Amino acid sequence: MSAAPGPVLEIAGLAVGLPAGADRARAVDGVDLTVGAGEIVCLVGESGSGKSVIAHGVLGLLPRALTIQGGAIRLQGEDLTAASAERLRALRCTRMSMIFQEPMTALNPVMTCGRQIDEVLQEHTDLDQARRRAKILEIMAQVRLPDPQRMIDAYPHQLSGGQRQRIMIAMALILEPALLIADEPTTALDVTTQAQILALIRDLQRQRGTGVLFITHDFGVVAEIADRVAVLQHGRLVEVGPADRILGDPQHAYTRMLVAAVPAMEPRQRDAPRDALPVLRTQGLGKVYRSRGFLQPVRVVEAAADVTLAVRRGETLGIVGESGSGKSTVARCIARLIDPTAGTIHLDDDEIGRLGRFRLRPHRRRVQIVFQDPYRSLNPRRSVGASIVEGPMNYGVSRAEAQARARAIMETVKLDPAALDRYPHEFSGGQRQRICIARALAMEPELLIADEAVSALDVSVQAQVLDLLDQIRRRLDLAMLFITHDLRVAAQVCDRVAVMHRGRVVEEGPTTRIFSAPAHAYTRELLAAAPGRGYRFARG
């Protein structure tokens, strides 16, 4: 593909209006951005900053409520804001295309992958069936899908997440568009898969000279892939520049804050471990799922096996691993939200792994859990105060006392006690996560489990919540079990780390040792895959 003179994509003074009643008048305002041929421009910003609006605006896929109020979007010189729906449709896939965040929902589950790529060719080319098939096999090989002959007839559910994303990339690139828009293409993937997909996008883009507008919130990914970076805040570009400068020497205050909030890969210096007795000990903990169907063979899935862990008072133990590694299963067994099928769980000297519902009740209070999704962790129909006082009142605390305790805890988690009367939907994701922490703390637990508690949060909010958790642990001398897929986060908050792989703990030790001298091959692989691992981000 010969590079067109001038930039592939030129956005000038773009303004997109929001419907009345939104938190601001315009989703994006006065955005100037160019993407050159063979260049990867990363568009970063926190949720709600307008990144996806820009991407959808370029493709002409904005929802009807959002209207372009000014500015121009030029694709190889052609103004897309003036283009007809017909023209935009002809341009999609041929000169510009997009890959989405969620490869499962972006593919049609009832069509084979080959057919879905074929649709693009049928729509935009005159090739006959044999030539189309040959072309599909060729692109499938190029996106490094194993055994294209077999994959071409596979349905999306038969593929792994990474393979599905490769299909999406194949579909996007088969007609060699000049512009590729990638909207958080690796966010839903595991780190090792993410590393492969990033390498693939980079290689294909280099070979073909494609201009890439890469949307992400992850600065590790930015460090890995970007030539230039554009930082978006509340719909306005605050800083644009080469990746090295933006990450190493940001000028704008907002960029500096964002970059500084990226957790470092080097483990933070922790207090020396004390010889306290463990609050939690698990011995040979295991969970096996058996699916019994009528007249069907029993299917056995071993979600966790032989997990032996201990957490002391005032200590944070991290469990890291990829999705499906069994880390959440372990957490949920310990919180007794599911019943373990093997092993023991000791809280101090009490074995709680096998207790029935009624004998377990007095011990429930002692282990509290904070979940990943701040939007689903609070009952939308109950006020924040009602959610927080519920637990203590279950254990006989009077309403007045529970409310007094709730007010005090709101201050601990740095929220206004007056907010107790309000409903969850009035709070941001970070605030909701603080409320969830408050709800857990109101029980005065001995062990706090944070199950991916900061994974859904923006990086600046993430840093605040991590700080909060650490302060609380120190102040209340809590034992904390911190479950995360994010090695950077683990490096910052954990005293010790257990690495899980396929339901088993493959390695366990002090965080500094795991990060500096990983013993197990899988740990090494995991560390090597962390995006932007060698990069030194500017510290605020």
Place this chain on the structure above:
Amino acid sequence: MSAARKGALGRAVRSKGVIFGAVVMLAMLFVALAAPLLGAVDPVRIDPGCRNRAPGVECMTRDASGARVAMVPLMGTDSLGRDVYSRVVYGARVSLLVGLAVAAISISIGLAIGLVAGYFRWLDAVVMRLMDGLMAIPGILLAIGLVAAWRSGLWGGIVFAVILAIVVPEIPRVVRLVRSVVLTIREEPYVEAAISVGTPTPLILIRHVLPNTIAPLIVQGTYICASAMLVEAILSFLGIGIPPQTPSWGNIMAEGRTLFRVAPHNILFPGIFLAATVLAVNVLGDGLRDTLDPRMSKRV
């Protein structure tokens, strides 16, 4: 808490749908209760001299004392010379009673069964197979059986048999709806959070699961209420529902059907009342669903 309730109520009062639905429903209730005060005569009185009169056409009849008087039937008369206006006004009683009673009974029974079946997995299979069995009973056949077996006078007579006959096939539908909501809600992290703060299971069901079923249930309830009134009309038409002399909107229409071309008013007026009521119930349900949800407060 009370502030939020007030908010929901305030929103409900401001919603046009709720106002429209409530006003029409209250008007219908008023008509049903105050029938004798609205100038209605005896709805079952037959007058062979005044058959199939069009609305507003004068005819001579006898009053209670036997003297001949002229009367102008507001909505005409039916094929037996009964006053359609009086029948429609009195008919509101039966139709509303059947609609509201069927909705209330099937929702409460279905809700209780659905909550338990959805939350306790070990009960699920048994309960749902029972519900499948219940769904397999043809509604009309059940009605015929019930009405035939019912000793009149027992628990409010035939009307109760009709209500029961409509309730039974509705219950599995409510159970399925509630169960499907419960199945998704029980996996929500906030339910797990409630478990881990030691909330007893009955309280979890009432506090965290039940409120989420209200919105779909209100809609389902209005649908059941409306369809029950229609089913009652169908049963009456088939001659297995409310006895023909007792006026209900369905009965009046069923009876007017044979002479539809000559005397359309027999179907038109009860039809208008039935349609208006069904519409009002539906609009009211939609309005309530939207306004009772605290998440809507920002949007309203």
